[in-house]
Amino acid sequence: MRSLYRLQPALIGLLLLGLWEISVRLSGVATFILPPPSLVAARFAQAWGDGTMMRHLLPTVMEVTVGGLIGGALGLMIGIGLGLSGVARRLASPYLVAAQSTPILALGPLLVLWFGPGTTAKIVICALITLFPMVIATLVAVRDADRGLLELGRSIGASRIQSLLLIRLPSARSGIFAGARVAATLAVVGAIVGEWLGGSAGLGILVNLARGSLFDTPLLFAALLQIALLGAFAYTLVVFAERLSTRLLR
Amino acid sequence: MTSALELRRVSLSFGTRRVLDGTSLTLESGECVALLGANGSGKTTLLRVAAGLLQPYTGEVLVAGTPAQAGRADVGIAFQDSRLLSWRSAARNVALPLEVGHGLTTAVRASAATALRRVNGLALADRAPAELSGGERQRVALARALVRDPALLLLDEPFAALDAPTRNQFCAELPELIGDAAALLVTHDVAEALLVSDRVLLLTAAGEIGGEWKGLRSLPANQRRGALLAPRGLSQQAELLAALSGMEHA
Numbered sequence: 402m403r404s405l406y407r408l409q410p411a412l413i414g415l416l417l418l419g420l421w422e423i424s425v426r427l428s429g430v431a432t433f434i435l436p437p438p439s440l441v442a443a444r445f446a447q448a449w450g451d452g453t454m455m456r457h458l459l460p461t462v463m464e465v466t467v468g469g470l471i472g473g474a475l476g477l478m479i480g481i482g483l484g485l486s487g488v489a490r491r492l493a494s495p496y497l498v499a500a501q502s503t504p505i506l507a508l509g510p511l512l513v514l515w516f517g518p519g520t521t522a523k524i525v526i527c528a529l530i531t532l533f534p535m536v537i538a539t540l541v542a543v544r545d546a547d548r549g550l551l552e553l554g555r556s557i558g559a560s561r562i563q564s565l566l567l568i569r570l571p572s573a574r575s576g577i578f579a580g581a582r583v584a585a586t587l588a589v590v591g592a593i594v595g596e597w598l599g600g601s602a603g604l605g606i607l608v609n610l611a612r613g614s615l616f617d618t619p620l621l622f623a624a625l626l627q628i629a630l631l632g633a634f635a636y637t638l639v640v641f642a643e644r645l646s647t648r649l650l651r
Numbered sequence: 652m653t654s655a656l657e658l659r660r661v662s663l664s665f666g667t668r669r670v671l672d673g674t675s676l677t678l679e680s681g682e683c684v685a686l687l688g689a690n691g692s693g694k695t696t697l698l699r700v701a702a703g704l705l706q707p708y709t710g711e712v713l714v715a716g717t718p719a720q721a722g723r724a725d726v727g728i729a730f731q732d733s734r735l736l737s738w739r740s741a742a743r744n745v746a747l748p749l750e751v752g753h754g755l756t757t758a759v760r761a762s763a764a765t766a767l768r769r770v771n772g773l774a775l776a777d778r779a780p781a782e783l784s785g786g787e788r789q790r791v792a793l794a795r796a797l798v799r800d801p802a803l804l805l806l807d808e809p810f811a812a813l814d815a816p817t818r819n820q821f822c823a824e825l826p827e828l829i830g831d832a833a834a835l836l837v838t839h840d841v842a843e844a845l846l847v848s849d850r851v852l853l854l855t856a857a858g859e860i861g862g863e864w865k866g867l868r869s870l871p872a873n874q875r876r877g878a879l880l881a882p883r884g885l886s887q888q889a890e891l892l893a894a895l896s897g898m899e900h901a
Binding site: 549550552553554555556557558559560563567568571572574647650651 | 702704721722723724726728730732734736737738739740743747748750751752779
C-alpha cells in the first residue's frame with residue numbers, strides 16, 4: 402500500500418504519456434510538429450548511444466555546477482550580511498530588487514560582450530540567476546531567527562559568531578535550503594539562456610540545433626527532456642544536502 | 652558572606668509602563684526562593700534582569716558580589732518555553748552551554764550525559780525535541796541549565812505548561828536537583844512555590860515586593876501538599892499560604 406502511494410506520481414506521469422501517445426497517433430499530427438513519446442524516447446536513447454547527448458550535457462553540467470556554486474555561495478554570504486544588519490538591508494534592498502527585475506536574457510548580450518562567447522559568460526549568467534533567490538531566502542531566514550533562541554545564546558555566553566554558527570544559521574536552515582532548491586533549478590535555466598547567446602556545445606545549443614539546422618523535433622524534445630532531468634537532479638542534490646545537514650547537526 | 656543574588660532598588664520600564672519599581676531582593680547561597688506574582692506582574696522581567704539579559708534603568712544587580720552579566724558560567728537559566736534547538740538531539744542541547752566555552756569535546760559530551768542522568772533523562776539523550784513530551788522537554792531544559800554546575804539557578808515558570816501530575820513530580824524532584832545552588836523560581840502557582848522553596852516573595856502589579864513568607868522548608872510535607880487543593884486566585888492563595896504556615900509575614 403505504501404509503495405503504491407509512493408508510485409502515484411510516476412503512475413500519473415505514465416498516464417499522461419499514454420494519453421499523449423494515443424492522441425498523437427489518433428489525430429495524425431505530423432511528428433515534426435508533435436512527436437509521440439515513444440519516438441522521443443527512441444531519439445533520446447539514440448542521442449545517448451551516438452554520444453550527442455553526452456557531448457552537449459557535459460558543458461551544461463559544468464556551467465550549472467560552477468555558476469550555481471558561485472552564485473549560491475555569494476548569495477548565502479550576502480544574505481547573511483543583510484540578514485544580520487538592518488542598515489545594510491535598508492541600503493542594498495532597492496538595488497537588489499532592481500537587479501532582479503532586469504531580465505537575465507536582456508543582460509546576456511552585455512555579458513557576452515564583456516566576457517566573450519565562451520564558458521565564462523555562461524557561468525556568470527548562472528551565478529547571477531541563482532544569486533537573488535539565495536540572497537532573499539537567506540536574508541529572511543537569518544533576519545527572522547527565533548528571538549527566544551537568540552536570547553538563550555546570550556544567556557549561555559555565546560559570542561556573535563557562535564550565535565550565528567550554532568543558533569542563527571541552523572535555525573535558518575530550512576529557509577536557506579528552500580532558496581537553494583529554487584536556485585538549483587534556475588541555474589539550469591541560466592546555463593540554457595547563456596548557451597542560446599552563443600557557443601559550440603551545451604543542451605541549449607542542442608535545442609537550437611534541433612530546432613534550426615537539423616529540423617529534428619524528436620531530438621528537440623529529447624534535449625528538453627534532458628534539461629528537465631538535469632534540473633530535477635540538481636534539485637534532488639539540494640534536498641540530499643539538506644537531509645545531510647539535518648543528520649550532521651544532530 | 653556574599654549573597655548569591657542581590658537586586659538593589661531596581662527599576663525598569665517598557666515604554667510608559669513601569670514594570671519594576673525600586674525592587675530589591677536577596678538570595679543567599681543554597682537558598683531556594685519562589686517569586687510569586689500574577690501574570691504580567693514583571694516576574695519574568697525581574698528574572699531576565701537577574702540574568703543580565705536586561706539592563707535596569709536604575710539600581711544595581713549583583714551575582715556573587717559582582718555585576719550581573721549575560722552568559723556567566725555560574726548562572727543557569729531554564730526558560731518557560733524550554734527553548735530547545737529543534738535540530739539537535741537532547742544530549743547536544745544539554746551540551747550547548749559547555750560547547751560555547753570548550754567546543755564539542757568528549758568531556759563536554761560526558762558532562763551532558765551526567766546532567767541528563769541527574770534529571771532522570773538519560774534515556775532521552777538521542778531523541779530530537781520534536782519526539783519529546785512537554786515534561787521531557789522541560790527535563791532536558793533543566794539539565795541544560797544544570798550542566799555547568801551553576802551557583803545560581805534561575806527558573807522561569809519551567810513547569811507552567813505541564814499537566815498537574817508531571818508538575819507535582821517535578822516539584823518533588825526539584826529541591827534535590829538544585830542541590831547546593833541558590834535558585835530563584837518564578838511562578839504564579841502557590842502550590843509550586845510551597846512545594847519547592849524555602850521562602851516565597853510576592854511581586855505586586857506595581858513591580859514591588861509586596862510580601863514575604865519564610866521558613867517554608869520546616870513545614871510538614873503534607874501541609875505543603877495541601878496547598879495543591881488551594882482555590883485559584885492569587886489573593887486567596889496568598890492568604891492560604893499565610894494561614895498554612897503561621898509564619899512571619901513581612
